[in-house]
Amino acid sequence: MSKLRFEISISLDGYVAGPNQSEEHPLGEGGEQLHEWVIGLAAWREPHKYEGGEVNASTPLVEESQSGVGAVMMGRNMFGGGPGPWGDDPWQGWWGDDPPFKAPVFVLTHHEREPLTLGATTFTFVTDGIESALEQAKAAAGEGDVHLAGGADVAGQYLSAGLVDQMQLNVVPLLLGDGAQLFEGGTGAGLGLEQVLSVEAPGVTHLRYRVG
């Protein structure tokens, strides 16, 4: 049975992006520090077509999170896009000519758009809600899991709806103080969590929970 797995990097004070997200600062001001632990890893660099990189205690978790994924879901801001509709010359997103996903990606948005294929990745834009997106993603995933990549808003909707099966927070030693909070306004309050593992690694601690 295909699971919905959610994974995100988060500051110790609960932010998954810094303030003032923009084309210049897609992760918000200071938000890129949330991902420093991963961009130096060979396990991340290889699928993103960078050379070299380290192997450390995060490596098995990064490899694991990339394997067994049959489909990916994300919000419109994570795909890459401003607040308005797509327009006549819609932007191709943050992910370049050959995105690293290698699996169908379902983008939650309020604005219809034809599917977009870049390299080996096809982005399908879903406008009829989170249940529909999950249904389509699970159908596309076959035996694989569905990886919910974020951002905070979409992840919060899935958490609050009780649709997430597994949640992994990569907790970074950083106090951002402002930005997008994953658990703002009581997101997921009362969900049952079972701690599955905690792994200390350089510059990050990985916390994985089964969500009930």
Place this chain on the structure above:
Amino acid sequence: MSKLRFEISISLDGYVAGPNQSEEHPLGEGGEQLHEWVIGLAAWREPHKYEGGEVNASTPLVEESQSGVGAVMMGRNMFGGGPGPWGDDPWQGWWGDDPPFKAPVFVLTHHEREPLTLGATTFTFVTDGIESALEQAKAAAGEGDVHLAGGADVAGQYLSAGLVDQMQLNVVPLLLGDGAQLFEGGTGAGLGLEQVLSVEAPGVTHLRYRVG
């Protein structure tokens, strides 16, 4: 040199107490779940005069946090007290006839009160601010460290003032959704944190950071 160590149990969504704190619910509604990981441990039960208890991966950290402490600081709500002044028949706090601290305790409050000795613990009430309280606690601690026990408000003041040397968060798999947030309103934003250790234990993960 005496260090200021801060340690607190916190839900995954950042709450250190549940909503509606009262005499009936000193930790707020649901807040007692934040401490379930510790109250079953022999290392906690013995100084609190309960019998039995378990030994697990949390044990060395609990023992360590109790050793080398020369003085304790806490806020007035953590000592035990409502919002008003102390009154003619002031309450003796949450901690019983023989509190577990075995070290001088400095209580931050806006209301003057004579020192209170219960068993082997003397509570000194400090009304002239957090720097004064820390100075008095360090003087009392001698070679030992000062343990900042909380709650969220007092801890936030020390964090924001850059006075904390070490912070340990005991992260509990719980989404409270409401209550007292440690990092509300940008507390400690921009402080340098260095991850010192992360320890997975039953029902909790301990995250320790060097601050500043």
